[in-house]
Amino acid sequence: MSRTAESDLKLVQSAKAGNKTAFGTLVKKYQQKVFYLAFDLVHDYDDAKDIAQEAFIKSFEKLQQFEERAQFSTWLYRIAVNLAMDQYRRRKRRPHESLDDNIHEIERQKNVEQMAEGQRSDMELQNSAQRQQIDKALMNLSPNQRAATVLKYFHQQSSKEIAHVLGCSESTARIHLFRAMKNLRKHLKGIQESL
Amino acid sequence: MxxxxxxxxxxxxxxxxxxxxxxxxxxxxxxxxxxxxxxxxxxxxxxxxxxxHQREKAPHDLYVSYVEGLETRFRPEPFLKIRWRQLTELAGKLFLSSSPSFRLARAFAILLVGVLLGRQLFYPSTTSKINAFDSQQTATTLTKDDIQFIADYVVQSELLLLTIANSSADEPTDDLIYLNKDIAQTLLYKTAKVQRKAIALEDDVIIIFLNRLELVLLEISNRDDEEIRTTFRDIKNMIKESDMVQKSRRLQHRLETTLAESA
Known part of the structure; x- marks a missing residue:
């Protein structure tokens, strides 16, 4: 067990015994990671904020159910990913407020800001364009594929940890990731051709 | 395909x-x-x-409000509350845990409490006896012969203590005659007798004084001739730290008063 996992475990045990300060320490440790994980999945800062807060509240409420065989961070990520997926499904049922609209809106705002600034270098603009392309391609993936990719590349989780978070086997997690990569390549090609 | x-x-x-x-x-x-x-x-x-891929940072205000929201919800507990909880946790562990070490600790704690309570109930504390010494309650429980015997002994020992207390380690070795082994051994023999009387009479004040005096006498009777000055310094410190001269004077005064009253 790594040192981080060990110290997390001690804090979890203390929090389970009713020590709110110990849980507060865990919150501080993971607040940024969970926030950006939620954002990577829903691509909306307001939603990410709600999801991350909800993830911490839920994990505090369900802490007694946490089996200490797994890592606390993996368990917390799982809660956050599930909440993000629920949010994604809710959004999908409301087509007028789709996730694609969110991305377009963010892109539009960014472009306006960039035009207004007029001082950004070509390199920055190119990076920003690439980032937007990847964000857009990611949002076209299925929730499991997106979660697998985000966890692997933006949150440095191993295939085993991804499997824990997604509640599937390690080989299924690898399949999600492989398909995600293939689909991303397809989407990115399509985007580049349309430009 | x-x-x-x-x-x-x-x-x-x-x-x-x-x-x-x-x-x-x-x-x-x-x-x-x-x-x-x-x-x-x-x-x-x-x-x-x-x-x-590098993700853009979240808007500052939004992120701050998110962190503040979490801090409000999971605010650390006040220090005293934490200490109190730790104390109750420990007490809970001690009294509820079924592990063998905790069981042993529990049994030991109960035994210790029992012994302390029993001691408190059946034996008055040493402090109260020392106070009793000053209020002349203990001496009145001694017989006249006992008092006389102890009084003689205290006079002899006070002379010895006083001489040592007023001497210097720099004096010639021959002048340190009061560190004579024979005198110390004679007094030690008497000490044992006085101690027996004091123990029979359950007089802690005298017992404590005698114990200290016994140490001094043992040091003298076991001293090494080559280290006479070091021994002298140790004994002098022992007398000074225990305030033995004053104590022997007080004891002597009490015994004299008691003898006069009984006469």
Missing amino acids: KSCPFENLLLPYVQRELSKSDRFRLLSHLPTCQDCNQTLADLQTVDSSLRR
Whole structure:
């Protein structure tokens, strides 16, 4: 067990015994990671904020159910990913407020800001364009594929940890990731051709 | 279309997670498979794009409000509350845990409390006896002969203590005659007698004084001739630290008063 996992475990045990300060320490440790994980999945800062807060509240409420065989961070990520997926499904049922609209809106705002600034270098603009392309391609993936990719590349989780978070086997997690990569390549090609 | 059996090795290869033997197998296969080469190129392109991907930072105000929201909800407990909880946790562990070490600790704690309570109930504390010494309660319980015997002894020992207390270690060795082993041994013999009387009479004040005096006498009777000055300094310190001269005077005064009253 790594040192981080060990110290997390001690804090979890203390929090389970009713020590709110110990849980507060865990919150501080993971607040940024969970926030950006939620954002990577829903691509909306307001939603990410709600999801991350909800993830911490839920994990505090369900802490007694946490089996200490797994890592606390993996368990917390799982809660956050599930909440993000629920949010994604809710959004999908409301087509007028789709996730694609969110991305377009963010892109539009960014472009306006960039035009207004007029001082950004070509390199920055190119990076920003690439980032937007990847964000857009990611949002076209299925929730499991997106979660697998985000966890692997933006949150440095191993295939085993991804499997824990997604509640599937390690080989299924690898399949999600492989398909995600293939689909991303397809989407990115399509985007580049349309430009 | 049926996919190549080597396809499932491509992603672990790109992500540098492939074992040495599998990597060797794949690298041997690649020159012979066009599909795998194409897929590998695609995967590498996406892998490199994703690795280079840098997410923009969240709006500052929004992130601050998020952190503040969490802090409010999971605010640390006040210090005293934490200490109190730790104390109750420890007490809970001690009294509820079924592990053998905790059981043993519990039994020991109960035994200790029992012994302390019993002592408090059946034996008055030493402090109260010392106070009793000053209020002349203990001495009145002694017989006249006992008092006389102890009074003589205290006078002799006070002389010795006083001489040592007023002397210096720099004096010639011959002048340190009061460190005579024979005198000390005679007094030690008497000390044992007085101690027996004091123990029979349960007089802690005298017992404590005698114990200290006994130490002094033992030091003298066991002293090494070559280290007489060191022994002298040790004894002098012992007398000074225990305030033995004053104590012997008080004891002497009390005994004299008691003898006068009984006469």
